[in-house]
Amino acid sequence: MTTRVEAALPHALLFLVLFLSYVTLLHIAKRSKSKQQQQQGHGRLLPSPPGLPLIGHLHLAILYRLQGILPNVSFCDLTAKYGRDGLVLIRLGSMPMLAVSSRRAAEAVMRTQDHLLAWRPPSTMAHTLFYGSRDVIFASYSDHWRQAKKLLTTHLLTMKKVQSYRTVREEEVRRAMAKVSDAAMASKALDVSELLYGFTFDVMCRAAVSGRVVKADDDMSRLFRELINLTEKLIGGLNLEDYFPWLLRVGVFRRAVCAKADRLRKRWDELLDKVIDDHERNQAQQHEHDFVDVLLSHQHEYGLTKDHLKALLIDIFVAGTDTSYLVLEYAMVELVRNPHVTSRLQDEVRHRVLNTQEMVVTEEVASSMAYLKAFIKETLRLHPPAPMLAPHYSLTEVDIDGYVVPAKTPILINNWALARDSSVWKDAEEFKPERFMEMGSEASINFKGNDFQFLPFGAGRRMCPGINFSISSIEVLLANLVYHFNWEVPTVMGKTSIDMTEEVCMTLHRKEKLFLVPKMVGV
Numbered sequence: 001m002t003t004r005v006e007a008a009l010p011h012a013l014l015f016l017v018l019f020l021s022y023v024t025l026l027h028i029a030k031r032s033k034s035k036q037q038q039q040q041g042h043g044r045l046l047p048s049p050p051g052l053p054l055i056g057h058l059h060l061a062i063l064y065r066l067q068g069i070l071p072n073v074s075f076c077d078l079t080a081k082y083g084r085d086g087l088v089l090i091r092l093g094s095m096p097m098l099a100v101s102s103r104r105a106a107e108a109v110m111r112t113q114d115h116l117l118a119w120r121p122p123s124t125m126a127h128t129l130f131y132g133s134r135d136v137i138f139a140s141y142s143d144h145w146r147q148a149k150k151l152l153t154t155h156l157l158t159m160k161k162v163q164s165y166r167t168v169r170e171e172e173v174r175r176a177m178a179k180v181s182d183a184a185m186a187s188k189a190l191d192v193s194e195l196l197y198g199f200t201f202d203v204m205c206r207a208a209v210s211g212r213v214v215k216a217d218d219d220m221s222r223l224f225r226e227l228i229n230l231t232e233k234l235i236g237g238l239n240l241e242d243y244f245p246w247l248l249r250v251g252v253f254r255r256a257v258c259a260k261a262d263r264l265r266k267r268w269d270e271l272l273d274k275v276i277d278d279h280e281r282n283q284a285q286q287h288e289h290d291f292v293d294v295l296l297s298h299q300h301e302y303g304l305t306k307d308h309l310k311a312l313l314i315d316i317f318v319a320g321t322d323t324s325y326l327v328l329e330y331a332m333v334e335l336v337r338n339p340h341v342t343s344r345l346q347d348e349v350r351h352r353v354l355n356t357q358e359m360v361v362t363e364e365v366a367s368s369m370a371y372l373k374a375f376i377k378e379t380l381r382l383h384p385p386a387p388m389l390a391p392h393y394s395l396t397e398v399d400i401d402g403y404v405v406p407a408k409t410p411i412l413i414n415n416w417a418l419a420r421d422s423s424v425w426k427d428a429e430e431f432k433p434e435r436f437m438e439m440g441s442e443a444s445i446n447f448k449g450n451d452f453q454f455l456p457f458g459a460g461r462r463m464c465p466g467i468n469f470s471i472s473s474i475e476v477l478l479a480n481l482v483y484h485f486n487w488e489v490p491t492v493m494g495k496t497s498i499d500m501t502e503e504v505c506m507t508l509h510r511k512e513k514l515f516l517v518p519k520m521v522g523v
Ligand code: HEM
Pocket: 136, 137, 138, 149, 152, 157, 315, 316, 319, 320, 321, 323, 324, 327, 384, 385, 386, 389, 390, 391, 455, 456, 457, 458, 459, 461, 462, 463, 464, 465, 466, 467, 469, 470
């Protein structure tokens, strides 16, 4: 005897087949309509791999992910297979996304059409976390963004202001050197990742909220570290609503997404309220002028509410800590993997310091070292912390290198691919700081992204305002690490190699912590 379920089964299957056919036809019709529209119009059709109804190319993204292939590498692969002129359009769910990996197209995005493409795509997570995008990174291209960025570039992160934190950096360098000396004396492998992150975070913390409020390794400092980490995970994680925005119309889903971000924002709120209130109370007797003091002193001039201040502070902590730390960590990795390069770097540092009679490498001396600068550039070329920059976006249709990009298509600049393009860079995969030295093939390249082949900090209106701040910390610590110590990879189970497996969340980083053995040198 057939049950009711068995009797209903053929109807259900028929319904499913009809539904899928309908969706497929709709998809094909939509594609050919947009093809026609673009062909009748002024531009060429953007190249794209064949996609599936509803999910677009989500299956490809999942396949790459299952094989452990990083997004920057999978975009390279898709561009090679389906792209043209360094462009490939993919669709994740209902969200189109254009990956750019040619110099010409990058120039079109960040120079020719920069005025149109200086927007950011909307993100529910970022909107909730950053007080309605009252920060700089996620702010839309608006008067608020212009004002806030001006405040950062003319008051907070100028070269003069960065130099005023020199004592902070030199004190933190001394603390770091003491930790390394202890490990060297005990002939122990050192958790270099923790050392470098601790240094970067402490410098940032003291510059932003001053050592009077937050002391190294106290509860407040641990809370800052935890919240930075959680924010990166939340923003850089897989947020389904970005690919299927219609999901946000489902009440339960929307509440779940917002609740997660809300909880984290409340924790930031509590912490930053304490910090700002403390600064307000002590404004008169404050000597050490940190970022909070500067923000408070310009609050009325720039029309900033307390929420603006908090959003800006979260931006600075999130954008400025992990990035600089990762450059230092990859620099140490390249140091031990390239002994030939290392001895040239040590020669430069030790020679210069002998000439100055100083016991430590000061910031002034470090900043005059040409090979050290080239070494840092080469590290940023091969290991940019933000391999796809931050997404750019236009509210209107825009022409990129003769192709029509529909309005509201997030654009990812594959800065990682551009910096490894073998048609542009000689020995692209090799670590050769010499290329950036005087007489080297890339001697004229700087951090401003003017050439559109080396873009670790982006270019154009949305370029990173933190270059001076990060480079000065990186230079002085790295110079001291190579001046006082030689570095070796510890032997673990008979092996002495470094695991280079990487992952991308908000930033590109190695999965494993870096452990190295420091050996004191008698200089
Ligand atoms: C080595 C260190 C750093 C790297 C590699 C880096 C890289 C970047 C990149 C790639 C962008 C996006 C550019 C674009 O959208 O085209 C960016 C934006 C930004 N960075 Fe950095 N950054 C670093 C350090 C810092 C520091 C130290 C700060 C602050 C103290 C900072 C604050 C910001 C801000 C506020 C933005 C948003 C700019 C905007 O949207 O207009 N960054 N950074």
